[in-house]
Amino acid sequence: MRPQTNEYPAYFENYIPLVKQQNVLEALAETKKTALEFISRIDPSLENFAYAEGKWTIKQVLIHCIDTERIFSTRAMGFARGETQKALSFDQNSYADNSHADARTLTDIAQEMDLVSSATLALFRSFSDQVLQAKGEFPSGSTTVNAIGFTICGHTLHHLNVMSERYLKANAGVAKQ
Secondary structure (H helix, E strand, O other), X not given: OOOOHHHXXXXXXXXXXXXXXXXXXXXXXXXXXXXXXXXXXXXXXXOOOOOOOOOOOHHHHHHHHHHHHHHHHHHHHHHHOXXXXXXXXXXXXXXXXXXXXXXXXXXXXXXXXXXXXXXXXHHHXXXXXXXXXXXEEEOOEEEEHHHHHHHHHHHHHHHHHHHHHHHHHHHOOOOOO
16 A cells, blocks of 8 residues: 555655555554654753754644644545645745744644544545545645555654754753653
């Protein structure tokens, strides 16, 4: 059930190879677990940390992952239901700027991620193998519903890796072990 490179736009290649699982349901469940464990290890004193001027804070990055999962899940549902219109792109910077991350806590964000990821997993559990192969159009090209699920996972894993390298390693003495 792992998507082949001809099943998604080249842009998704930034994310899908990060996913180790062969099955989208296993990938979604494992990514949820990994993300929630990752958040639980972030020291709250770092939640508003950005590694450089103009970069998102840790909370903004996490909310970006949630927002992207919601958007991509909606697109997967649309393609699964036979939507023929090309999906629109979204301005991730506008979403981050308007996320009001500074008014939220890591605990609150983790709870939302848990709920959104559970909803995504329930949605993908409802898809048959045939539906997972349904195709739709992104601005960057054609994709399958299955590839969208893997992209959701890879996108989150990508950002967890970035946070680990650029946000938390610089503050290794502060992060919880």
